[in-house]
Amino acid sequence: MKSTEILIVEHKLILRAISHLLTARERLEKDERPPADFFVMAIDFFQNFADAYHHFKEEYLMFGILARKKKGELDREIGMLRYEHDRCRNYIVEMKKTLAGYDDNDEIATVTLLENLAPYISLLKRHIYKEDYIFFQMVNDVLSEEEDQRLVERFNNEVEKMQDVDFMEQNVELVRKMTLIVKK
Ligand SMILES: [Fe+2]
Numbered sequence: 001m002k003s004t005e006i007l008i009v010e011h012k013l014i015l016r017a018i019s020h021l022l023t024a025r026e027r028l029e030k031d032e033r034p035p036a037d038f039f040v041m042a043i044d045f046f047q048n049f050a051d052a053y054h055h056f057k058e059e060y061l062m063f064g065i066l067a068r069k070k071k072g073e074l075d076r077e078i079g080m081l082r083y084e085h086d087r088c089r090n091y092i093v094e095m096k097k098t099l100a101g102y103d104d105n106d107e108i109a110t111v112t113l114l115e116n117l118a119p120y121i122s123l124l125k126r127h128i129y130k131e132d133y134i135f136f137q138m139v140n141d142v143l144s145e146e147e148d149q150r151l152v153e154r155f156n157n158e159v160e161k162m163q164d165v166d167f168m169e170q171n172v173e174l175v176r177k178m179t180l181i182v183k184k
């Protein structure tokens, strides 16, 4: 598999989790309350899988190789994607702060949760769309087969660093649990 194909597979799981966030958001908009556990699971997934694992591979491994190869030509595109990763991390941190209050039925915590949830969904969906349909096409053109294989090896080293043998499977399972709980 090419490096971009690996990242696209991960996007599919992230998009599935986003669709559950969308359901949760629609329920909140109707003044229903998805269980607090749903948001605990979702924040766990987005912090560990989307940020620490997936965005790390893009930012520290892929973008680094591209920046070196194109000597500044891609700074604008890479800078925007990094900025969006940063904004996403920020929304998750803000949502995490509301969890205890949300669990206690605190109305301010609920509003703050929704206030961060809505732009998070939008931003991350657009970000993934841009990567899948524009940025990764460009990456495929820029990297030689050999460079791409080196990048895939570095991705695999990251996988080995995650202590759990099957980090991907563990997160697929987490998203499956989110499916079951979001409609309760
Ligand atoms: Fe990204």
Ligand SMILES: [Fe+2]
Pocket: 007, 011, 054, 058, 128, 131
């Ligand atoms: Fe991505």
